[in-house]
Amino acid sequence: MRFWTGRRVVVTGGAGFLGRRVVALLEAAGARVVAPRSIDVDLTQPGHAERMISEHRPSEVFHLAAQVGGIGYNLAQPAPLYLANLLMGTHIIEAARLGGVDNTILVGTVCSYPKFTPVPFAETDLWNGYPEESNAPYGIAKKAHLIHAQVNALQYGQRFAYIIPTNLYGPGDKFHPSVSHVIPALIKKCVEAAEVGASHVDVWGTGSASREYLYVDDAARAIVRAGEVDAGDGPLEPINLGADREVTIKETVETIAELVGFTGELRWDPSKPDGQPRRGVDGSRANVVLGWKPEMSFDEGLRATIDWYLANRAEAERDPHA
Numbered sequence: 001m002r003f004w005t006g007r008r009v010v011v012t013g014g015a016g017f018l019g020r021r022v023v024a025l026l027e028a029a030g031a032r033v034v035a036p037r038s039i040d041v042d043l044t045q046p047g048h049a050e051r052m053i054s055e056h057r058p059s060e061v062f063h064l065a066a067q068v069g070g071i072g073y074n075l076a077q078p079a080p081l082y083l084a085n086l087l088m089g090t091h092i093i094e095a096a097r098l099g100g101v102d103n104t105i106l107v108g109t110v111c112s113y114p115k116f117t118p119v120p121f122a123e124t125d126l127w128n129g130y131p132e133e134s135n136a137p138y139g140i141a142k143k144a145h146l147i148h149a150q151v152n153a154l155q156y157g158q159r160f161a162y163i164i165p166t167n168l169y170g171p172g173d174k175f176h177p178s179v180s181h182v183i184p185a186l187i188k189k190c191v192e193a194a195e196v197g198a199s200h201v202d203v204w205g206t207g208s209a210s211r212e213y214l215y216v217d218d219a220a221r222a223i224v225r226a227g228e229v230d231a232g233d234g235p236l237e238p239i240n241l242g243a244d245r246e247v248t249i250k251e252t253v254e255t256i257a258e259l260v261g262f263t264g265e266l267r268w269d270p271s272k273p274d275g276q277p278r279r280g281v282d283g284s285r286a287n288v289v290l291g292w293k294p295e296m297s298f299d300e301g302l303r304a305t306i307d308w309y310l311a312n313r314a315e316a317e318r319d320p321h322a
Contacts, residue, residue: 003228005030010058012036012043012092013065017172018107018165021220022062029224034058038065043088049095059102060227063092063145066107066138069179071204071275074134082137089145097158105227106149108142108164108238110212110279111135119210119246120282123164123238132276150236161226165241166281170216170301171308175316182211183302186253187309188317190262200265201257204272207250212280214243215296222292229290239286243294246280255299259306 009026013019014035026033034056041052043065053061067084074081089106096104113121114129126146131139145162152158169183180188186203193201222241253266286292296304309316 002030004224007031007060008056008058009033009060009062009227010036010052010056011062011064012041012088013063016064016066017170017174018168018216018219018223019062019064020172021216022064022223025220025224043091044084046091049091050098053095053099053101057099060105061092061096061101061103062105062107062223062227063089064107064223065092066109068138070181070185071134071273073178074138075273078137082141085138086141086144089142090148093145093148093152093158093160097152097156102159103227104149104158104160105223106145106160106162107223108146108162109135109139110164110166110240110281111276112139112143112164113276113279115276119278119280120242121240121280122282123240123285126238134273134275146238153236162238163223163226163241164238164281165219165222166212166214166243166279168216168219169213170296170305172216173305173309173316174320175309175313176319179320182249182252183213183256183305184309184316186256187260187302187306190253190257190260191306191309193264194260194262198262198264200267201253201262202267202269203249203253204269205249205274206270207248207253207266207268209274209276210246210248210278210280211252212242212244212246213252213298213301214241214294215301218243218294218296222286222290225290225292237285239289240281240283241286241292241294242281242283243296243298244283245298246278247298249274255302256306259299259302 115132
């Protein structure tokens with residue numbers, strides 16, 4: 001970690017769920033970190049990223065800023081979801097190139113993988129089909145950043161890393177219904193049901209879909225590490241981050257219900273979408289290139305997330321659009 005001592009680093013999205021962890025790790029390692037807020041730097045607008053890079057002159061840029069939400073948000077707001085994410089990454093990549101940034105670390109999304117990708121997803125599967133429909137606008141916008149970085153690397157020598165974490169969770173996650181993903185949404189439902197003694201909890205889908213959940217602190221370690229190393233023989237290829245465990249939505253909600261003390265019925269609604277049928281990644285390249293492996297077990301990570309939620313409910317449930 002001595003690599004970071006005194007280095008100037010910009011982290012977009014540094015106030016977000018994942019970004020706060022990345023900023024904390026970099027600062028602990030001695031980096032001088034700037035984490036601009038969207039109110040000050042609107043990365044969707046031309047010129048803002050260039051001015052940010054010119055002002056701070058970082059040696060590394062971590063692009064974590066994103067406009068995200070769960071299935072419901074994805075279905076309701078696909079156009080702004082696509083456009084905002086596409087523009088932010090496009091502007092950052094070009095600004096970093098023009099500003100002479102040494103390394104640009106881009107965070108993609110597992111939503112970019114094709115809907116029916118064989119499990120575990122290998123990085124070479126990324127272009128073998130269309131993403132699951134509710135995830136496609138976000139996933140394709142993020143895939144465009146990979147192409148942009150690759151062609152810039154080939155033509156201009158721009159150095160980058162492209163990291164694809166699977167579903168993140170942990171303390172500090174977003175629990176407001178407009179943006180919450182599966183784990184915080186289910187924790188909120190089960191906690192509230194347990195508190196009022198409800199007889200049942202309604203859950204979207206059939207429960208048969210699977211996900212692979214990665215604890216946010218494990219992801220942050222890998223992302224910081226990606227800024228330190230040369231990817232060797234495959235510098236243009238993405239790197240998956242996974243937890244080596246595929247979990248069904250049914251098992252997920254049953255585990256959460258048990259941990260929060262909800263003993264009622266889990267009532268499934270098959271008229272609602274399951275999302276991608278299966279999701280689990282091959283994380284072997286991260287181990288080889290980054291020397292990284294996840295450390296947090298699923299049950300321990302869920303307990304930590306639930307404990308944080310119960311202690312910070314006002315913050316956790318804050319409407320990000322208010």
